[in-house]
Amino acid sequence: MEKNGSNLTGLLVVNKPKGMTSFGVVSRLRRITGQKKIGHAGTLDPNVDGVLVVALGRATKLIDLLQRRPKTYVGTVTFGFATETQDADGAVIEKQPLEKPLEDSVVQAACRQLEGDIIQVPPLYSAVKVKGKRLYEYARAGEEVSLPKRAATIYYFHLTAETAFDANKGYQTAFFEAQVSKGTYIRTLAYDLGRSLGLPATMTALRRTSGSGFDLAQATDLDELMAMSREELAAVLKPIAAVLPFERKDMNEEENFAVRNGQKVDTWPKNRDGYYQLYDKDQLVAVYQYSDEEGLWRSRYYFA
Template identity: 70%
Template sequence: MAKQASNLSGLLVVNKPKKMTSFGVVARLRRISGQKKIGHAGTLDPNVDGVLVVALGKATKLIDLLQTRPKTYRGTVTFGYATESQDADGAVVEEKPLTEALDEDKLQAAFSALEGDIVQVPPIYSAVKVNGKRLYEYARAGEEVTLPKRSATIYRFRPSSRLRWVEGKPYQSIDFEATVSKGTYIRTLAYDLGQSLGLPATMTKLTRTSGSGFDLSEATDLDDLMALTEESIVRKVKPIASVLTYERKDLTDEEYFAVKNGQKIQSWAKNNDGFYQLYYHNQLIAVYAYSEDEQLWRSRYFFA
């Protein structure tokens, strides 16, 4: 992508490869685009692949909105050992070899019991901040820290395969699918699944299959994206309007002047959404949100 394209605003749906950080993906896209305003909507650990939505230009204003949307995953949990990071990258901290196959009915019940609103304690090797410092920084420095509790919602957590023995190991694995809220640690979900069965467990594989309203089928492999021509990359950029689901309102000249200057508006009736996406001459200008306290509309995002 040429430097003159650096004023693009929109979203790129990337299939992040394993062994790369989400920041690394953004850094590569920043270099080829010359785009200073760029960010991603939801971190993926280096050993996790799948959907990473990258916002360019004015679309970065929507990152907070995009992160609130449910995410879906498919992965594998292995029973019989646990690691310090709760995934396959960490050192083993507990082992309980299996002497017989797990009961599949009990396992199904354990999956179901974790659906709904739950509280998680993230692993010490995670990016959660405590007193301005990330947990993994405490771990690497050998410092003690109280692990925080985090609320999460598990909309769906189901097995997607039969149990199988791990070749050459006294462990069993099963594949799963999960749909979860912002802030959910899937590796902690896998670990907690084992705890409910009285077993150590580790998430041994994970792919994000959708996030921020985009599916893996819409994502482009990072290497393929880097090899595209400027024109082809531009065609991959999804417009800001494609992720807005609010009711549309077309502005009059007078309303456009008010919105352009960030003025509050009292004359519009409240709608069911509590939001309007505002257009002027068929161009997306802004999103306004209704304030219950003030009984008026005020600017939430401005794009023009």
């Protein structure tokens, strides 16, 4: 694909493979597109696969909006041991084999208790920053640090199949689905599920099935994207308008002039959402947000 003159704008819904960082995905796509403005909406750990939405060009302005949308995961949590990273990649730091399996109804009830607004303590091996350093940097240096607390919302958390018990190891594995808010650590959710049952627990597999308003059915494998021509890649780009949930407003000439010059507007009635996506004919120009403090509309995103 030619890099020169790249001006692609839109969203790529990538099916990220395991074994690669989210930054690595963005770097590869930057290389083949030549697009300088590019970023992703929500990090996936290297050992997690699934939906990763990548924004190109003017669509990067929407990353904050995309990140606020719920994300859905399927995975497994295994009771009987815990690791330093709360997932299968870390060293085992605790073992407590089960003599007999928990009833599935007991596990399901514990999942339900974790739904709603909760407070999480992120794992030490995570990218959360404290005093300018990421927690995993403290861990690798052997330095002590006070772990921060973070608010999260668990919209639902439930079992998707019967649990599996390994009588030889004393481990029990539960298969789950969870929909969560921005900033939720699923491996910590798995760890906390075990703790609520009085057992060490580890997230042993995870896949993101939806995020930022897109699901796996809309995603394209990274290898497939890397093999596409520029025209083929442009064809699979999701337009900015595809992710804007706001009421559409077609502008007259005077409004179009004001919006293209970043002016505030006080002539539009306030609508239910407090947002308008503004069009000049069929071209999306901007999104305006209503300011209750000022009693008028002001530019939130500008795309033209």
